[in-house]
Amino acid sequence: MILAVLLSAAAWSSPCEALLRPRTPGVPAAPSPSPLPDTLCLQVDLDVAGRASLTTPAVGVSRELLLSRGQGELELRAPVASARVNLDAVRSGGPAGYVGVAGESVVPRVQVAEARLDLNRLGLAAAAGMVDDLWVIGAQDTWALPAVALTMGQEQGWLERSDLGLWAAWTAPRSALTASVSTLSGEGLARRERNNGQNLMGVLTLRPLALSSAPAERLELSVMAREGSRGVSYTPDHRVAARATVSLPLVVTSAELMLGWGLDADRKALPAGLSLSARGGPASPVVAWARVDWTTNQHDLDEAAALIWRVGVGPRLPGPEVMGLPAVQLVVGVEGRHAQPQATALAGADAATTSTTVFFQLNARLRGGLPLTPEAP
Amino acid sequence: MRFSPIRDLSAPLLCAALTACSGADADAGRQAWLVEQLVQDNLVWTSRDPSLLAAKYRKMAADPYDFMRGSLGVFFADLQRTSDRRATTAFISEAESGAVLLVGDPHPENVGTFLPDGDAPTARSALSGLVLDFNDLDGAVFGPWILDLRRAALGFGALTLGLEGCEADCRAEAITALAEGYTAAVLGVGDLSAAYATDRVTLELLDDTVEDGLARKRLDDLTTLGDDGQRRLALDEALDEDGAGLLALSDEEHAQLQRLVSTLRLPAGARVLDGARRYGSGVASSPAVRYVVLYDLGDDGDLDDELLQLREVADPPVPPSLRPTLPGLFDSQADRAEHAPRLLWSSPRLDPRLDALSDGVMTFKALSYSSWFSGFDHEDIAKDWEKGKIGPADLAALARSVGVLLGEAHLRAPTASGEDPGPTLRAELNQPGLAEELIADAEADLLQLQADHGHLQDALRELGPCLGADELRP
Structure with missing residues (x-):
């Protein structure tokens, strides 16, 4: 933590200021003739959150105290090349197993380990390794509160946070559009390759306001299509999605629609979801959010949908900011889930149809960087 | 509650959906799903000695009852899979009834004889010292109580596949007895002496065990x-x-x-x-x-x-x-x-x-591991059935005994929250419909079991003895 604060202080008075501007993977900056400073910068990003919650109906062992997020990221950036490693904290043994590491310890897991190339003059970028899923990370940057809840696609298990593969992306002048393609193993970050098929995904983001004097990123319209397969039986794992985002100083709103064919080796599954969200923007006096997700794993089936709603608020605490939000947040939130009979783990079990969770959460996300001396040739 | 903003909108998109909409037949889809479940369930064995895993798959493919024994994970995954054949339960209305300590896999072959220490306080049997109870509790885990009954009903269904002439009515009689035995044990009514079972299936086991x-x-x-x-x-x-x-x-x-x-x-x-x-x-x-x-x-x-x-x-x-x-x-x-x-x-x-x-x-x-600790064998039961030594009434009596054992087991252990499961179980069993629900579910589960058994045989022929997972060894 101390290191991060020191790094943060160092970053903004160094040649790294321009180089370390936040960027969304798969969204290179628009072509720029002005070269970035020829330096090497180290960026550290720590994102940790702890939660105390109360869920009704209560059942089983108390899980009211949670590490709701534990991520660390290191990135070395130069104007053209960068290397990034992101680790998150996971409970070994899974949620219901005993066979873990050193008991069932929380252990670090590699989420991202990527090499990246940026050709800034052309607005081109490419990355390879264990890379981000471009749709998930785009949705996450819009929602900006992954410690409160993952985005719909990731939370429902329809998309993985990252995967082995590579992507390439291009952003047009004035950021009018970004087009990206990726090819990934299709098994996600936690499984070895199971088949010879690769997932192919394309994402197109339009920023209509780039043609006006308003900031281009204020309105983004994105679409995605993925042709995929999963498992030893090449089960289809296709997705299409669309998202509209309006980013104003006070509020950021988003609507996302996703459809799928195949899920988790079930080729008959037809997942679908609609997520509507609003959160406080950079000028908001409070940290606040409201989100409603309508989801189903079989949208051609009656009584198979679930509705999840979330609201929360917290003061805007003083201190550094990351991506327009306070680095440290103390928030209170409420989540409700209402599932139709076919959307519960055991179909028809009344006890599983409705649950409500109230929680307090302390988030700390600190990011900073400092210049390093490149190794002499 | 009805909310479905996606359904109408998605129909045209569905038909444009890449290869998934190309009419892949349902059986192939089920087989692919089954293979994936089995591979995931058995990853731990894949990483050890694949020949032992291949032997397990061969055993499962050779006999539907053994397929049932080896596919508890598939059974659970199927219950969670959203599909048009997923039946709803009329029970599990309270949170505590969803967190009962389950036997896990209470099929008939997991019931057997025990010879407790001489000072065991509750040893009961028609034969001195021998007790009947569940002898494999590796699947014991907290969950909805009705899962144990549904699994036991499927176990009896699988057992009847080897009993010529025992069709739907015969299965229904056994499953009704299973539900009655369970209900009687939980509500504390009727004759609960499961271990004094007088059906000829149990008596045969006891005789053999003593000998x-x-x-x-x-x-x-x-x-x-x-x-x-x-x-x-x-x-x-x-x-x-x-x-x-x-x-x-x-x-x-x-x-x-x-x-x-x-x-x-x-x-x-x-x-x-x-x-x-x-x-x-x-x-x-x-x-x-x-x-x-x-x-x-x-x-x-x-x-x-x-x-x-x-x-x-x-x-x-x-x-x-x-x-x-x-x-x-x-x-x-x-x-x-x-x-x-x-x-x-x-x-x-x-x-x-x-x-x-x-x-x-x-x-x-x-x-x-002495001979006093013995269990039912579905092939032995089938032989006795073929010889006419046992009939539908014996099967029903055995099912009732298993029902009583299950009910008593559920009542003994606290829930995952440490609570007494008795009040919530009694409240739920005071409503009617348990036997009817179990009979309907067992018939559907048995059909699926037979289909999946065929899928496994096909998959082993097509994908090899480890279902294509050999390359997943570390």
């Missing part, structure tokens, strides 16, 4: 008496064509067995005489490491010689439940392996040799 127990048949079968008067395990030179046998220990296995035995709770004065690796037993856990240990109580001669088995225990399949309920009341795998049986059995000391041991990341359970 084999008095003759020390298993000890004689698995050991030889040397010239020095000492028994030794009778080792096989190689596994038989079914992959079964008793083999000498490798150096690594010898070291592991020594570590396990050094922490094993044996009677005072007990001496370990021999040990061997046992292959080919069971179905679901057949690739697990198993040892047989020969020990005595310190006397000269072989009259005090006994066998016990040590078997590796893996994480149980996760049932559909409200929230993850393990670790629940259990600190560790070893704690679960030892204390789930003690909580569920009619007496905590039903098996005096029950113990659980950790060896690094592996957990083993110790159990008595």
Whole structure:
């Protein structure tokens, strides 16, 4: 933590200021003739959150105290090349197993380990390794509160946070559009390759306001299509999605629609979801959010949908900011889930149809960087 | 509640959907799903010795009952899978009823005889000292109580596949008896003496057990008496064509067995005489490491010689439940392996040799391995049925006994929250419809089981003996 604060202080008075501007993977900056400073910068990003919650109906062992997020990221950036490693904290043994590491310890897991190339003059970028899923990370940057809840696609298990593969992306002048393609193993970050098929995904983001004097990123319209397969039986794992985002100083709103064919080796599954969200923007006096997700794993089936709603608020605490939000947040939130009979783990079990969770959460996300001396040739 | 903003909008998109909409037939889809579930369930064995996993799949493919035994994880996954054949339950209305300690896999072959210590307080049987109860609780986990009944009903359904002439009516009679036995046990009405079962299936088992127990048949079968008067395990030179046998220990296995035995709770004065690796037993856990240990109580001669088995225990399949309920009341795998049986059995000391041991990341359970500890065998039951020694009424009586055992087991153990499950179980069982729900579910589950059994046979032919997962070895 101390290191991060020191790094943060160092970053903004160094040649790294321009180089370390936040960027969304798969969204290179628009072509720029002005070269970035020829330096090497180290960026550290720590994102940790702890939660105390109360869920009704209560059942089983108390899980009211949670590490709701534990991520660390290191990135070395130069104007053209960068290397990034992101680790998150996971409970070994899974949620219901005993066979873990050193008991069932929380252990670090590699989420991202990527090499990246940026050709800034052309607005081109490419990355390879264990890379981000471009749709998930785009949705996450819009929602900006992954410690409160993952985005719909990731939370429902329809998309993985990252995967082995590579992507390439291009952003047009004035950021009018970004087009990206990726090819990934299709098994996600936690499984070895199971088949010879690769997932192919394309994402197109339009920023209509780039043609006006308003900031281009204020309105983004994105679409995605993925042709995929999963498992030893090449089960289809296709997705299409669309998202509209309006980013104003006070509020950021988003609507996302996703459809799928195949899920988790079930080729008959037809997942679908609609997520509507609003959160406080950079000028908001409070940290606040409201989100409603309508989801189903079989949208051609009656009584198979679930509705999840979330609201929360917290003061805007003083201190550094990351991506327009306070680095440290103390928030209170409420989540409700209402599932139709076919959307519960055991179909028809009344006890599983409705649950409500109230929680307090302390988030700390600190990011900073400092210049390093490149190794002499 | 009806909200479906996607359905209308998605229809045109559906038809444009790449390859998934190209009319892939439903059976191929089911087979692919089944293969994926089996591969995931058995990853731990894939990473060890694939030949043992291949033997397990062969055993499952050869017999629908054995397929049922080896596919508890598939059964649970199927219940959680959103599909048009997913039946809804009219029960599990309270959170506590969804967190009962389950037997896990209460099919008829997991019921057997026990010979508890002489001082066991609740030992009951028509034959002196012998008790009937569940003898495999590796799947014990917290979850909705009705899952145990649904699994038991499927177990009886699978059993009837080998009983000529026992069709839907015959199954319905047995499953009705299962539900009645369970309800009677939970509500405390009627004759609950499950262990005094007078059906001919149980009496046959008891007769055989007494005969084999008095003759020390298993000890004689698995050991030889040397010239020095000492028994030794009778080792096989190689596994038989079914992959079964008793083999000498490798150096690594010898070291592991020594570590396990050094922490094993044996009677005072007990001496370990021999040990061997046992292959080919069971179905679901057949690739697990198993040892047989020969020990005595310190006397000269072989009259005090006994066998016990040590078997590796893996994480149980996760049932559909409200929230993850393990670790629940259990600190560790070893704690679960030892204390789930003690909580569920009619007496905590039903098996005096029950113990659980950790060896690094592996957990083993110790159990008595004498002929007094015996179980039902679906092939034996089928033979008796064919000979006319047993009939539908006996099957129903056996099902009722299993129902009573289940009800009593559920009542004994606390829920995952540590609460008494009695009030919530009694409240739910006061509503009608249990037998009807179980009969309908069992018929659907049995159809799916038969179809899946065929899918496994096809998949083994198409994908190879490990279902194409050979390359997943680390």
